[in-house]
Amino acid sequence: MNQSPSTAPRMGKPSRAGKEGPWFNAVAAIALALVWNMTTASPPCSVKTGTASTRSMASVFAPTLPNKTPAPSPAPPGMVWIPGGEFSMGSDDSGESLCSLAGVTRDAQPIHRVYVDGFWMDATELTNAQFRKFVQATSYVTVAEQKPTKEEFPTAPPENLIAGSTVFTPTKQPVPLDNYFQWWGYVHGADWRHPTGPKSDLKGREKYPVVQIAYEDAVAYANWAGKRLPTEAEWEFAARGGKAGQLYAWGNEFKPGGKFQANTYQGKFPVEGGDTGEDGFKGLAPVAQYRPNAYGLYDVAGNVWEWCSDWYRVDTYARLKLAGGVARNPQGPDSSYDPAEPNEKKRVHRGGSFLCTDQYCTRYMVGTRGKGEVRTASNHVGFRCVMTAPAWREKQNRNK
Numbered sequence: 001m002n003q004s005p006s007t008a009p010r011m012g013k014p015s016r017a018g019k020e021g022p023w024f025n026a027v028a029a030i031a032l033a034l035v036w037n038m039t040t041a042s043p044p045c046s047v048k049t050g051t052a053s054t055r056s057m058a059s060v061f062a063p064t065l066p067n068k069t070p071a072p073s074p075a076p077p078g079m080v081w082i083p084g085g086e087f088s089m090g091s092d093d094s095g096e097s098l099c100s101l102a103g104v105t106r107d108a109q110p111i112h113r114v115y116v117d118g119f120w121m122d123a124t125e126l127t128n129a130q131f132r133k134f135v136q137a138t139s140y141v142t143v144a145e146q147k148p149t150k151e152e153f154p155t156a157p158p159e160n161l162i163a164g165s166t167v168f169t170p171t172k173q174p175v176p177l178d179n180y181f182q183w184w185g186y187v188h189g190a191d192w193r194h195p196t197g198p199k200s201d202l203k204g205r206e207k208y209p210v211v212q213i214a215y216e217d218a219v220a221y222a223n224w225a226g227k228r229l230p231t232e233a234e235w236e237f238a239a240r241g242g243k244a245g246q247l248y249a250w251g252n253e254f255k256p257g258g259k260f261q262a263n264t265y266q267g268k269f270p271v272e273g274g275d276t277g278e279d280g281f282k283g284l285a286p287v288a289q290y291r292p293n294a295y296g297l298y299d300v301a302g303n304v305w306e307w308c309s310d311w312y313r314v315d316t317y318a319r320l321k322l323a324g325g326v327a328r329n330p331q332g333p334d335s336s337y338d339p340a341e342p343n344e345k346k347r348v349h350r351g352g353s354f355l356c357t358d359q360y361c362t363r364y365m366v367g368t369r370g371k372g373e374v375r376t377a378s379n380h381v382g383f384r385c386v387m388t389a390p391a392w393r394e395k396q397n398r399n400k
């Protein structure tokens with residue numbers, strides 16, 4: 001990874017090299033120019049024309065065909081069985097009109113056919129209490145707690161080489177939504193125990209999703225727990241809950257019966273005091289505060305982004321479509337490519353976060369994709385794990 005800020009065109013955020021000073025601003029300006037071109041090639045649509053009931057899904061999405069094999073028993077604690085099967089993966093254009101900024105579904109097309117085997121999946125995002133157990137058992141030190149080195153960031157000024165992480169920092173005034181460095185900052189001393197900086201802590205937050213987790217931190221936890229991160233295909237199959245081509249994990253309507261189904265962002269974004277918490281929560285929510293999807297999974301939309309094991313490539317779906325047929329248990333491409341930041345190594349994020357809003361980024365839509373530089377953590381990215389049936393059987397046998 002290089003020293004340039006990570007500028008994902010969704011809720012992009014600077015990477016952990018630090019943002020203070022002209023060094024950061026120069027790099028940021030260049031990167032943002034690129035992103036601006038990438039994400040605004042077509043004019044933002046401010047009129048929400050698409051509604052759930054009028055959208056046509058005649059052509060692209062075919063029915064989901066879940067495997068018929070019954071769930072093995074007993075279930076691992078806190079996990080639910082995802083039967084696997086064949087489904088249509090991706091997001092079509094109908095999602096575009098629901099977001100004020102264009103391009104939200106661009107990398108999630110074309111829709112293509114995928115098969116995944118059945119697996120166990122954590123019903124909730126990993127909590128602070130769960131991550132603490134792992135750290136207590138292993139003395140693991142997360143990326144955000146490590147001092148960045150001169151080797152990793154050769155051009156960063158030494159004063160920026162201080163442990164810390166990326167934190168959402170609301171703006172004082174309304175701002176044009178064309179530069180997310182306005183609302184993301186590198187905060188010294190931010191880490192999983194101090195999600196928004198040294199003055200924050202985890203008191204009363206045992207059941208909140210752990211955040212400030214880089215990719216390798218999530219993998220380290222999963223290995224310790226005898227689990228692994230989901231592939232992007234597994235994640236989407238699970239999140240769709242057996243439905244086909246729906247906009248959201250629960251159906252086609254954002255607020256069925258006027259009821260919120262996920263922790264996202266209402267109110268003026270990204271202004272201080274702008275988050276109205278109309279959905280019940282300003283900022284992060286404890287896990288499992290909304291109805292689970294049909295497979296029993298909580299918070300597959302909103303709250304925190306979740307790491308997947310696949311490298312992120314903007315053209316992954318195009319490549320699979322071109323290959324034809326049904327992609328079986330796809331593991332993602334061999335390397336990462338985000339044209340907005342071609343030198344950054346990124347893995348897939350899915351599900352959106354408590355910061356997702358129809359004013360800027362509606363990636364709580366079940367078929368849309370996110371991405372994150374692998375060493376960059378932030379206070380809106382966490383994870384959940386999966387486990388294969390054989391791995392669970394093995395674990396049970398070991399404990400006999």
Ligand SMILES: [Ca+2]
Nearest residue numbers: 263264279281
């Ligand atoms: Ca909220």
Ligand SMILES: [Cu+2]
Nearest residue numbers: 011356361363
């Ligand atoms: Cu978003």
